Every structure is written in structure tokens, then in C-alpha cells.
Amino acid sequence: MSRRASLWSLIALLALAAAPAPALSLSPDGLSLLSLKSAVDEPPGAASAFADWNEDDPTPCRWTGVSCANVSANSSDDPRVVGLAVSGKGLRGYIPSELGTLLYLRRLNLHGNDLSGPIPDPLFNATSLHSLFLYGNNLSGPLPPSICGLPRLQNLDLSNNSFSGALPDGLRSCKQLQRLILADNRFSGEIPAAIWPALENLVQLDLSSNNFTGPIPAEIGQLKSLSSTLNLSHNRLSGAIPKALGDLPVTVSFDLKGNNLSGEIPQTGSFASQGPTAFLANPLLCGFPLQKACNSPAQSGAPSSGPNNSPTTDSDSRKGLSPGLIILISVADAAGVALLGLVVVYIYWKKKDTDTCSCTGKTKLGGGGGGGGCRAAARICVFPCLGGAGGHEDSEAEEPEKSERSHGDSGGAAGKEGDLVAIDRGFTFELDELLRASAYVLGKSGLGIVYKVVLGNGVPVAVRRLGEGGEQRYKEFVAEVQAIGRVKHPNVVKLRAYYWAPDEKLLISDFISNGNLASALRGKSGQPSSSLSWSTRLRIAKGTARGLAYLHECSPRKFVHGDVKPSNILLDNEFQAYISDFGLNRLISITGNNPSSGGFIGGALPYFKSVQPEKANNYRAPEARVPGSRPTQKWDIYSFGVVLLELLTGKSPELSPTTSTSIEVPDIVRWVRKGFEDEVPLSDMVDPMLLQEVHAKKEVLAAFHVALACTEADPEIRPRMKTVSENLERVGT
Numbered sequence: 001m002s003r004r005a006s007l008w009s010l011i012a013l014l015a016l017a018a019a020p021a022p023a024l025s026l027s028p029d030g031l032s033l034l035s036l037k038s039a040v041d042e043p044p045g046a047a048s049a050f051a052d053w054n055e056d057d058p059t060p061c062r063w064t065g066v067s068c069a070n071v072s073a074n075s076s077d078d079p080r081v082v083g084l085a086v087s088g089k090g091l092r093g094y095i096p097s098e099l100g101t102l103l104y105l106r107r108l109n110l111h112g113n114d115l116s117g118p119i120p121d122p123l124f125n126a127t128s129l130h131s132l133f134l135y136g137n138n139l140s141g142p143l144p145p146s147i148c149g150l151p152r153l154q155n156l157d158l159s160n161n162s163f164s165g166a167l168p169d170g171l172r173s174c175k176q177l178q179r180l181i182l183a184d185n186r187f188s189g190e191i192p193a194a195i196w197p198a199l200e201n202l203v204q205l206d207l208s209s210n211n212f213t214g215p216i217p218a219e220i221g222q223l224k225s226l227s228s229t230l231n232l233s234h235n236r237l238s239g240a241i242p243k244a245l246g247d248l249p250v251t252v253s254f255d256l257k258g259n260n261l262s263g264e265i266p267q268t269g270s271f272a273s274q275g276p277t278a279f280l281a282n283p284l285l286c287g288f289p290l291q292k293a294c295n296s297p298a299q300s301g302a303p304s305s306g307p308n309n310s311p312t313t314d315s316d317s318r319k320g321l322s323p324g325l326i327i328l329i330s331v332a333d334a335a336g337v338a339l340l341g342l343v344v345v346y347i348y349w350k351k352k353d354t355d356t357c358s359c360t361g362k363t364k365l366g367g368g369g370g371g372g373g374c375r376a377a378a379r380i381c382v383f384p385c386l387g388g389a390g391g392h393e394d395s396e397a398e399e400p401e402k403s404e405r406s407h408g409d410s411g412g413a414a415g416k417e418g419d420l421v422a423i424d425r426g427f428t429f430e431l432d433e434l435l436r437a438s439a440y441v442l443g444k445s446g447l448g449i450v451y452k453v454v455l456g457n458g459v460p461v462a463v464r465r466l467g468e469g470g471e472q473r474y475k476e477f478v479a480e481v482q483a484i485g486r487v488k489h490p491n492v493v494k495l496r497a498y499y500w501a502p503d504e505k506l507l508i509s510d511f512i513s514n515g516n517l518a519s520a521l522r523g524k525s526g527q528p529s530s531s532l533s534w535s536t537r538l539r540i541a542k543g544t545a546r547g548l549a550y551l552h553e554c555s556p557r558k559f560v561h562g563d564v565k566p567s568n569i570l571l572d573n574e575f576q577a578y579i580s581d582f583g584l585n586r587l588i589s590i591t592g593n594n595p596s597s598g599g600f601i602g603g604a605l606p607y608f609k610s611v612q613p614e615k616a617n618n619y620r621a622p623e624a625r626v627p628g629s630r631p632t633q634k635w636d637i638y639s640f641g642v643v644l645l646e647l648l649t650g651k652s653p654e655l656s657p658t659t660s661t662s663i664e665v666p667d668i669v670r671w672v673r674k675g676f677e678d679e680v681p682l683s684d685m686v687d688p689m690l691l692q693e694v695h696a697k698k699e700v701l702a703a704f705h706v707a708l709a710c711t712e713a714d715p716e717i718r719p720r721m722k723t724v725s726e727n728l729e730r731v732g733t
Helices: 002-018 028-039 097-101 121-125 145-149 169-173 218-222 243-247 269-273 314-319 323-355 398-406 431-436 471-485 517-522 534-553 584-591 633-649 668-677 688-692 696-710 721-730
Strands: 066-069 080-085 107-109 114-117 131-133 138-141 155-157 162-165 179-181 186-190 204-206 211-214 229-231 236-239 253-255 260-264 284-286 419-422 439-445 448-454 460-467 495-501 504-510 569-571 577-579
Touching: 028 080, 028 097, 097 121, 121 145, 145 169, 218 243, 243 269, 460 584, 471 495, 471 584, 517 569, 517 633, 534 569, 534 577, 534 633, 534 688, 534 696, 534 721, 633 668, 633 696, 633 721, 668 696, 688 696, 696 721
Parallel strands: 080 107, 107 131, 114 138, 131 155, 138 162, 155 179, 162 186, 179 204, 186 211, 204 229, 211 236, 229 253, 236 260, 260 284
Antiparallel strands: 066 080, 419 495, 439 448, 448 460, 460 504, 495 504, 569 577
16 A cells, blocks of 8 residues: 555656646736736737737736836845837727726827726826826826826826816826827816916926917916917917016917907017917907008007097098198108118219229229229229220229120120129139139039138138029129128128129138038047037037028028028038038029039149038928928028038937837937937937036027927927027036
């Protein structure tokens, strides 16, 4: 018996050893996450968002879209779920209330799906939530009043859904809220006034494209932390614009278009920095910056009444003018006409005197000639006759006639020998000196060949060849060049002169000695380079922003560049930035042919080593990629934002960068946006070299926010370039 018992014991042990080990149970956080997998359906044929969500795993921390962290001081404790991002997957279903049991969940990102139904109240039991991104779904119902039961809530984006009802007064309890984005929903009723004074940390407010009615609360002007956008567009708001909005910081971009607002636009405070697009599609609005004057009391919102409180008409006011006042007005009018006549006579004689200035001897760019017509030594002919039209010094009367001939009589075209015109008075050299000098090709593109030419006095200049055509559009060409030449700013390349002939058009500008930003970022090999420190990159960004802001706001024509990219940002030896190539597209269209198809100037030597191929479309705004669209200043702002992201990340826009969380997005703007939404560590997105400097992390983060504002998909939301420059100037100061 003992033998038999021993045998059975051995068999039992062997059977026990052969049995599979019991499965480890999934953590409570994992079980809560599986409720989302059960609550949604995935689109047929698409890659599963939950392919690695396995209920047999002991922890969900390796699942796609899930991030974990140790939340206790004891390192032996299991990590807890702190982030969930399952976005853009086309999921249909609802948000399960079980997600509210994730007590350490900090960010929830389910945007870009097709989720429906309301937001479940139990979700707000996850009291660690500070970022809730649910935009781009089909969620409905009212905004839950208990949403402010989340004490750490900072970012709330519920845009592009079907939420309805009024805004609850309980929003005032969201003390930490920084971004409130409720655009493209069905909210209605008046905007509550009591909410806004309590939201001391709000930096962005977007209530656009809803059904809000009534007036704009003046209390919104108390949002002192607002620094990004105030977007109330495309609602049914009415009444006057509160002057209190002028108390908002000047960096705030307004968007109030598409409402029923009336009266005169206030002219105080931050209103002064707003463009006309902020107020469009409000038929009853008037005043600057709209091209609609407030002519009547009804328009301006200031009723005018007589002694008996009856409206005073224009005819009444005319009847009330006294004879003495009428005589005074007449005398003032006569004096004004006389003064105007004196100005006209002065300009006539001034022009006549200037026209006697002539060029004699050898043609010199910027010289005053030596002819008897230039009697005053201090007076210089700014636009002298050129191209071999010099004459003899013994005849003053002959010179104006020669100048007239050199510009031609048909269509204003230049003479056969060409016309070299100085734009800058202090810039002097001879035409034959330019044509004989050794030249090196710096670059070649659809905007022409660019040469470096060293003049006889050792001064280098950059010469751009524009092409051979356009001889019938001489006056139009000159008008464009003169407008470009009037642009004078420390961060814009200065045009010094131009040369016109039927078979050649040249632009002569300053030569900037240290190449362009594309080469500085990527080196001669085209590979990413980390040689630029953060202070240098910030200096480049600030200089570029200042130059663009000047072109947009202060230049005589308020230029649109249309092609902002690193190769058009030149650098000197101190790494100061200079914007180049603005206004060239218009000049190329005037010349009417391919400027890069011709030969070289004189004995030009090709020098292409520093020129890197670059895909211009990667810097263009989304709306700029539509065929036939016309350039706008908002294009430039988007392009600058992409350049700034390249300075921050060290990555080219055409690359598909990845981080440690395996985020792959085909475009740098979307990649950075997704990184911020998912709270990817800054060190995973930024060029590592930038975090080595003192205080750099805080400054880099601020610059990222500027870049993200510039690269908003909606051009109306993007700030003005002036605002961008002002925000960058505050970084590092």
C-alpha cells in the first residue's frame, strides 16, 4: 500500500507541475481602461487602436496611448495611469463613466473621433484631470455644471461638437482654467457676466460659432491674463462693443466678426492693435479700423438731442449758425486755399530746380554729377540719368533733354543702353565697374540668379538677375522697385540700386556676410546642426519678427512677403537676421520670363556649395496651398511660426520626427501640437542643446506658445505680426 501511495503522490506532483501557471490579474486602472474598448466600435478596415490592449497583461502601461508614472514616494509601488490619448481613430460610441475611477488621470485626449452622447458626470471623479481634449466629436447635451469639480482643470477644449444650452454660472469655480475653447457647438442664451472676473488665469477664450445672443459682457475686460485670442465671432451678439475690452492686454487678438454688433468701435487700449478683420460682417458697426465712418448719431451710438430732448437734425444745426460764425468759417476756408496754393507753387519750383540736376562724364550710381545744373554742392541727384547718357559740362539745357530720352517716349521704357538708378544717396559706383567685376553665384531659383559682386573699393554687393522681358512695363517695374527701396529697417535687406535695360534687369542690394538660416540650421551637408545656441536662435527669431512686423505694419505699401522660409532669412557675423526677397514675385511677373534661365554676369563663377535645396511648401499656410489663392499677411505669420518651430526643435518641416512615445505625425506643426496635448516631455521635442542654458527651459516654452499661435489652422485666429514680435520681445527679458 505504501508503494502505491507513493506512486500516486508522484503522479499528482507531476500533474501539478505540468499545469499552466495561474494568470496574473490586470490592475484596476487597466480594467477601467478596458471599459473604453468595450464602449466604442472601430471603423471597418482601419488599424485597431486597441491592438495591444490585452486583458491578460498585469498592467496597461505598455498599451498604445496610455502613459503611466509613479505617483507615490515609494518607488516600489506600481505606476498609475496618468494619461490616455486615443485620438483621430474614428471611434463610434460613448465615453464610459468608468474612466472616472482613474484617480491619477491627468490628461484625457479623445479628440477627432465620432463619440456621441453627453459627458458622464462620474468622469469628474478623476480629480487629477487638468487637460480634457474632446473636440471634433459628436458629443451633445449641456455643459455639466460639475465640470469645475475638477480642482486642477487648466485646458478644456470641447469645440466642434453638438453641446447646447446656456453656459452655467458654475464655470466661475474653474479657478485654474487657462484655455476655454467651446467653438462650433450649439450653446445659446446670453454670455453670463459673473463668470469672467473669477477666471484669473485664463489666457485663451473661444466661444465662436455658437448661438449666443445679447450683449458682450463688459466683465470680459477683467481677464488680465488673457494673452492669446478672444474669439466671439459668428454668434448673434448685439449692442455696442464694451469699452472695457480695451483694458485687455495689447497682445490679445480680437475676433468679433459675424455678429449684430452696432455703434462705433472704441479707440482705447487694446483696440488700437486690432485690424479690420476683427470686426467684419457687423453691418451696424462703424469707425476705425473699418472703412465706414460714423456719420450719424444712430451709427455712433451717441444720441443727439436739442433743448427739448428732440433729435437735432443737420438742417436744424445749419439754421442755428450765427452770421459771425459763417464769416469766420469763410475766412478759414480762404486761408486754407491760399496755403494750398503756396505749397503747390513751392513743389513746382522745387521740382523744376531738381530737374536741372544732371549727370556728366562717367555714369556714377548715387553721385551728384558735376554739371552746372547742380549748383549747390550739398544737393545730390537721387535718380540721375544713367546707362551712358552722360553729356558735356558746357550745356545745362542739354541735360534734361537727354534724361527724357533715356527713359524713352513709348510706355516709359528705358533706352537701349540701360538705366542704372541709385536708390540710396550714399552708394556710389560706376556701371562698367559692376559689369566688369568678378562675380560668384550664391544661389539660383525661380526668383533669379543671385551673385556676390566685389566692387573696386572692396565693398561687396548682392546682385539679383531678374530676366530679360517686360520692356513694355517699365513704369510699373520702377514703381515696384521704388516701393521696395523705401523700406528701411535694421532687419530687412536694403535695396541700393537697380539696373534696367530691355535685355537685362538687375537689383543691387547689401551683401549679408554669414549666409542664411537654412545653412546655419542644417549645415552645408543639409543635415540637422546644433551649432546655434538658444540665445542666438532667440536673437534670430526676434529680428525676423521685427522685420516682418515692419513690412506688415509700417512699410509704405504694407508688404506681404509670401515666401518666408529659412533661406530667405540672411545672417550677419553677429547672427542678426535680415529678411530678403520680399516683393520679388511681383517683379518677376512684370518681367514675364524665367530669370534663372539666362547666362551669368560677366565672368561669374558658380558657387553653389552653401545653397541647400528646400521645399517651400513645407512653410506655407494651409490656405496658401490652394491654387489661385492670393498671398496675405496671415500666410507670412504661419510661415514664421514654422520657422520658429524649426529653431526650437532643430528639425526640418519635411521630416517626420518621432519621440520616445512613438508619436508619428507627417508635419512638424501637428507633431508639436500633439506633443503638447499629450504632455510629451519638453526634452523630447526640443533641440537638446537649447536646454543647457540658464533659464532656457522657461523661455523655450514661451517661444513654443508663440509658434503655436502663429500656426493656427484658421488664419483669422492667428495674431498680427506686431503682436507676435511684442510677445517674443518679452521672452528672455
